Amino acid sequence: MLLGCIGDDFTGSSDLANTLAKGGMRTVQYTGIPHAPAAQEVQAGVISLKSRSIAPEQAVTLSLRALDWLRQQGCQQFFFKYCSTFDSTPQGNIGPVADALAAALETDRTIVCPAFPGAGRTVFQGHLFVHDRLLSESGMQNHPLTPMTDPDIRRWMAAQSARPVGHIAAETVFAGAGAIRAALHDAPAGHQVVDALRDEDLVAIGRAARDLPLITGGSGIALGLPENFGCTSGDVPWNGQAGQAVAMSGSCSRATREQVAQHAARHPAREITADAVISGQLALGEVANWLMQQEGVPLLYSSADPDVVRDIQTRLGSQTASAALENFFAETARAVVGMGATRIITAGGETSGAVVERLALSQLAIGPEIDPGVPALRAHPNLVLALKSGNFGAADFFEKAANVLEGKS
Numbered sequence: 001m002l003l004g005c006i007g008d009d010f011t012g013s014s015d016l017a018n019t020l021a022k023g024g025m026r027t028v029q030y031t032g033i034p035h036a037p038a039a040q041e042v043q044a045g046v047i048s049l050k051s052r053s054i055a056p057e058q059a060v061t062l063s064l065r066a067l068d069w070l071r072q073q074g075c076q077q078f079f080f081k082y083c084s085t086f087d088s089t090p091q092g093n094i095g096p097v098a099d100a101l102a103a104a105l106e107t108d109r110t111i112v113c114p115a116f117p118g119a120g121r122t123v124f125q126g127h128l129f130v131h132d133r134l135l136s137e138s139g140m141q142n143h144p145l146t147p148m149t150d151p152d153i154r155r156w157m158a159a160q161s162a163r164p165v166g167h168i169a170a171e172t173v174f175a176g177a178g179a180i181r182a183a184l185h186d187a188p189a190g191h192q193v194v195d196a197l198r199d200e201d202l203v204a205i206g207r208a209a210r211d212l213p214l215i216t217g218g219s220g221i222a223l224g225l226p227e228n229f230g231c232t233s234g235d236v237p238w239n240g241q242a243g244q245a246v247a248m249s250g251s252c253s254r255a256t257r258e259q260v261a262q263h264a265a266r267h268p269a270r271e272i273t274a275d276a277v278i279s280g281q282l283a284l285g286e287v288a289n290w291l292m293q294q295e296g297v298p299l300l301y302s303s304a305d306p307d308v309v310r311d312i313q314t315r316l317g318s319q320t321a322s323a324a325l326e327n328f329f330a331e332t333a334r335a336v337v338g339m340g341a342t343r344i345i346t347a348g349g350e351t352s353g354a355v356v357e358r359l360a361l362s363q364l365a366i367g368p369e370i371d372p373g374v375p376a377l378r379a380h381p382n383l384v385l386a387l388k389s390g391n392f393g394a395a396d397f398f399e400k401a402a403n404v405l406e407g408k409s
């Protein structure tokens with residue numbers, strides 16, 4: 001293994017694995033820290049953790065254990081993947097995990113770059129934009145677990161990290177890999193937030209980061225990495241999977257809410273609420289049966305508007321509401337797979353993590369891209385998945401994913 005990656009959630013990890021696989025690296029996504037060595041042919045290993053919204057010290061412990069395993073596989077470079085909308089709180093977990101990984105790798109400098117222009121995320125003057133809005137006005141200020149209320153990544157990172165936070169500005173990035181490498185070399189020790197507006201900026205940053213032991217960022221920054229290892233892009237093979245498809249959405253992000261509305265107009269869809277789950281009104285077996293009996297691509301969703309989420313969180317507490325819903329989706333996924341569902345589509349990082357952990361899948365092979373940042377994944381000969389990041393995908397994502405998983409594009 002050449003490149004060892006640690007993703008702080010499952011959708012983000014599949015996003016990164018997608019970029020590396022498209023870049024020609026033989027990539028595997030591991031669900032949690034593997035118990036056995038990697039297969040010999042794997043060049044990039046992406047360990048998915050559900051560490052974005054847990055206590056910082058737990059996230060650090062898990063990430064260091066993942067690092068140990070990746071080091072044992074012989075990796076030459078390490079990548080800490082977080083969200084392109086920098087999902088975190090002033091306590092973490094990006095800063096504490098980046099600090100701990102840098103300390104373990106005995107490196108005094110690394111880069112911080114959530115940019116992903118293909119999905120509309122750019123960093124300029126140290127500020128993160130989602131399309132033409134600042135992060136804090138993009139809808140991410142209403143995220144149920146990690147509301148992003150400050151678009152200045154230097155300030156948000158500095159709140160979380162014990163290390164100094166610097167900045168490499170767009171003018172330097174536009175001057176190319178040599179200029180970025182020199183800026184990294186001359187910068188004082190610490191984390192450098194790097195501006196990036198275009199894919200070519202990310203490729204230049206990737207080239208400049210060739211000798212850094214640790215890189216941190218969104219999947220965009222991985223665009224330039226396969227080339228550093230002599231890999232060139234190629235087609236990702238896929239055998240379609242027939243059988244029952246089931247979609248589940250626990251994401252309340254803006255893009256997902258649109259996808260849910262569009263899907264519900266054409267396919268069977270059923271809403272669940274935290275109240276119904278917690279009060280025990282909702283019978284898991286009945287919901288699973290309903291999903292398995294539907295035609296088309298049935299969707300189970302809790303996705304709701306910010307005012308509805310705020311009301312539930314005020315009454316129940318955000319952790320209680322999230323845990324109840326994540327657990328219900330995970331148990332439902334286990335039930336429908338037990339009943340023969342072969343294509344599972346989930347929306348939302350935490351939601352997807354809960355589902356994949358409950359399905360006890362050890363690793364996922366990377367297939368073709370469904371929409372930017374979302375690959376088709378094969379868990380085993382009878383089960384394929386798509387794990388959609390909350391804000392990714394076109395309005396018809398669920399139907400499109402079911403088709404790509406089936407081998408119809």
Ligand SMILES: Nc1ncnc2c1ncn2[C@@H]1O[C@H](COP(=O)(O)OP(=O)(O)O)[C@@H](O)[C@H]1O
Binds near residue numbers: 302321390
């Ligand atoms: N209606 C709702 N009310 C409160 N919390 C919700 C609701 N629907 C989903 N959630 C919770 O919000 C969180 C959404 O996070 P996640 O699944 O990571 O989505 P995203 O990828 O959009 O961030 C999950 O913990 C989920 O259980």
Ligand SMILES: O=C(O)[C@@H](O)C(=O)COP(=O)(O)O
Binds near residue numbers: 373
């Ligand atoms: O970088 C991204 O935006 C994604 O890869 C990602 O991490 C998304 O996380 P969720 O929106 O929580 O699914």
